[in-house]
Amino acid sequence: MRNDIRERRAETGESQADLAASVGVTRQSINAIERGRYDPSLELAFALADHFDCRIEDLFDPEPDEG
Template identity: 50%
Template structure:
């Protein structure tokens, strides 16, 4: 799954660690979400969307089919 998490985080000038603190997850989890190695749980996706005052669909989207 692709996401706009990195873009939204950088727009706010936050480090991965700072975003992790706001979401109550580790910096490693933020990195894994940003690189597409980890799909967040639905509750975490809702927290991310709420933090960025957006919808889940505006932040997360499926990868292009191969």
């Protein structure tokens, strides 16, 4: 799943640790989400969207099917 969390975080000047603390997860979780290695739970996706004052659909976009 693609996301633009890194870009939004950069726009706000937040570190991964800052964002993690704001949404109640570890910095490693934020890193894994940004790198596309971990898809957040629905609860975390809502928390991230709330943090950035946007919709979940604005943050996350499923990759198109390859086939």
